[in-house]
Amino acid sequence: MSLRVEFLEVTKAFGPVQVLHGVSFALTPGAITGLLGENGAGKSTLMKILAGYEQPTGGELLVGGNPVQFAGSRAAEAHGIVLIHQEFNLAEDLTIAQNVFLGHEKKRGWLLDDAAMRAEAERVLRAVGLQASPGTRVKDLIVAEKQLVEIARALSRNARLLVMDEPTATLTPGETDRLFTLMEQLKAAGTTIVYISHKLDEVERITDEVVVMRDGRFVTQRATHGVSRRDMANLMVGRELSDLFPPKEPPPADGPPLLRVAGANVPGWAQDASFEVRAGEILGFAGLVGAGRTELVEGLLGLRPCEVQAIEIAGQARQPRSPREAANEGLTYLSEDRKGKGLHVHFGLMENLTLMDLGRYTRPWLKPAAEREALQKAVGEYGIRTGDLASKASSLSGGNQQKLALAKVLQPGPRVVVLDEPTRGVDVGAKRDIYFLVQRLAREGMAVIVISSELPELIGLCHRVAVMRAGRIQAVLGQDQLTEEELISHATGTR
Numbered sequence: 001m002s003l004r005v006e007f008l009e010v011t012k013a014f015g016p017v018q019v020l021h022g023v024s025f026a027l028t029p030g031a032i033t034g035l036l037g038e039n040g041a042g043k044s045t046l047m048k049i050l051a052g053y054e055q056p057t058g059g060e061l062l063v064g065g066n067p068v069q070f071a072g073s074r075a076a077e078a079h080g081i082v083l084i085h086q087e088f089n090l091a092e093d094l095t096i097a098q099n100v101f102l103g104h105e106k107k108r109g110w111l112l113d114d115a116a117m118r119a120e121a122e123r124v125l126r127a128v129g130l131q132a133s134p135g136t137r138v139k140d141l142i143v144a145e146k147q148l149v150e151i152a153r154a155l156s157r158n159a160r161l162l163v164m165d166e167p168t169a170t171l172t173p174g175e176t177d178r179l180f181t182l183m184e185q186l187k188a189a190g191t192t193i194v195y196i197s198h199k200l201d202e203v204e205r206i207t208d209e210v211v212v213m214r215d216g217r218f219v220t221q222r223a224t225h226g227v228s229r230r231d232m233a234n235l236m237v238g239r240e241l242s243d244l245f246p247p248k249e250p251p252p253a254d255g256p257p258l259l260r261v262a263g264a265n266v267p268g269w270a271q272d273a274s275f276e277v278r279a280g281e282i283l284g285f286a287g288l289v290g291a292g293r294t295e296l297v298e299g300l301l302g303l304r305p306c307e308v309q310a311i312e313i314a315g316q317a318r319q320p321r322s323p324r325e326a327a328n329e330g331l332t333y334l335s336e337d338r339k340g341k342g343l344h345v346h347f348g349l350m351e352n353l354t355l356m357d358l359g360r361y362t363r364p365w366l367k368p369a370a371e372r373e374a375l376q377k378a379v380g381e382y383g384i385r386t387g388d389l390a391s392k393a394s395s396l397s398g399g400n401q402q403k404l405a406l407a408k409v410l411q412p413g414p415r416v417v418v419l420d421e422p423t424r425g426v427d428v429g430a431k432r433d434i435y436f437l438v439q440r441l442a443r444e445g446m447a448v449i450v451i452s453s454e455l456p457e458l459i460g461l462c463h464r465v466a467v468m469r470a471g472r473i474q475a476v477l478g479q480d481q482l483t484e485e486e487l488i489s490h491a492t493g494t495r
Helices: 043-050 073-078 096-100 114-128 143-155 173-188 200-206 229-237 293-300 323-328 338-342 349-353 355-362 368-382 398-410 428-443 455-461 484-492
Strands: 005-014 017-027 032-036 058-063 066-068 081-084 161-165 192-196 209-214 217-223 257-266 270-278 282-286 310-313 331-334 416-420 447-451 464-469 472-477
Touching (some): 005 043, 017 043, 017 058, 032 043, 032 200, 043 081, 043 161, 073 081, 081 143, 096 114, 096 143, 114 143, 114 173, 143 173, 173 192, 192 200, 200 229, 209 229, 229 428, 257 293, 257 447, 270 293, 270 464, 282 428, 282 484, 293 331, 293 416, 323 331, 331 398, 349 368, 349 398, 355 398, 398 416, 398 428, 428 447, 428 455, 447 455, 455 484, 464 484, 472 484
Parallel strands (some): 017 217, 032 192, 032 209, 081 161, 161 192, 282 447, 282 464, 331 416, 416 447
Antiparallel strands (some): 005 017, 005 058, 058 066, 209 217, 257 270, 257 310, 464 472
16 A cells, blocks of 8 residues: 655754755655755755654654654654665675665574575565675675665665655666666555656656755645656756756867877776877766776776876876876866765865865965965855855755865866766756856866766767777767767667
8 A cells, every 4th residue: 555645844954054944745655756956955854854864843744644753764664664865875894685684684583594684685686687696795886786785775675655865876777777667666566756866857757746846945746747857957946947058169179188098908997998188178988887987097097906008198198106196297086976085074165175285275384264265266166055164065965065076176276187977966057057167177278078877968068978888998979979879889889
């Protein structure tokens, strides 16, 4: 039987900051509801209240017509409500099976029933399409595989209401298709699903209805078939959203190569990779998860073992042994793992911004006034929305954290910047801001490399796209060749 959930004038405040303002609506039982809104709109906070991770400041939550206030996530799960977090909530040193049953271990008498847990873990792993042994340690998985473990863990709870927060952010198109098939099966069995995503094409494809929130308030609830993607975007930002991508300006015809790589080999990941990117150019890297795009760049930065015939940065032969050395030579990199590798979220904004360029602010002694000035400039230049310059990075929304991470890697003044999944998990308004920033960097003479799993992003933003498959660059496509069909055919080897 499907679960009916209703929010009645729900409010939430964190100290003096009001996050939710009298939110009222009901989820349609047995349907897939797309929950939309910019980062900071209150979507995740509302769902954390539903799943028992937060308590409302005011208002009521009705489950099955009865008012409830869950003391924690376990109480919510007892009612069949399970939340799959956007940020991974896994124990890295434990196995997949141990993570799936963490806090819900199966027992045989006084002992853990490892055989039963392993068998059940295998079942849910097959359901989500993850080809990995339940005994594999989570720390040995790539990001996309960790996401599938999160989904598998939720399935093991037999949820009647499942909240998915950006579940496809790291998944390939094939993995996304399998997830959507699974969602349809769960819906057919009566499960209510809340689907939070900034990928409006996916929302249009999989949901039955959409609920839009803005600035902590409920805006509208409509059947999906009656709302276009453009309407969704406009409702989210509260204004007419002009074209998502800036007009594509051709790079200078005589722009010199600022990065040239010949014959790069990263053991187990990339073989004989050669490419170049010029001043004023945006070069994209496409490919399925596991194709070796990120690992190739990590090898060039000294983060992985790498053998290379030649690397030239701004015409000079180089082979960085660490990201710091690469930054000193004019090459910087923004990781796809914003919270794990991009920012120290428990540090202040100022400390994060200047971390890669400390020499400028510490010689001959620390210069906090100069750091504050740099932060004020970055907040204006990159559109970082924050109420307090002294706050921690963790207080920012996902889109503003990403802008801070971008400002951080650009602080040393690089000639070449590599952006790995630069708009992963950010809302449509922040995406547009980042796209215009990337074009501005190119217009100012920088060479920009964008690694992305979103094909429309590569097509709309890049001058050329290198497509990788099984560790090799299969093709480098010019602007007149950039279509989704062309990119997919090279990435899958069906060309």
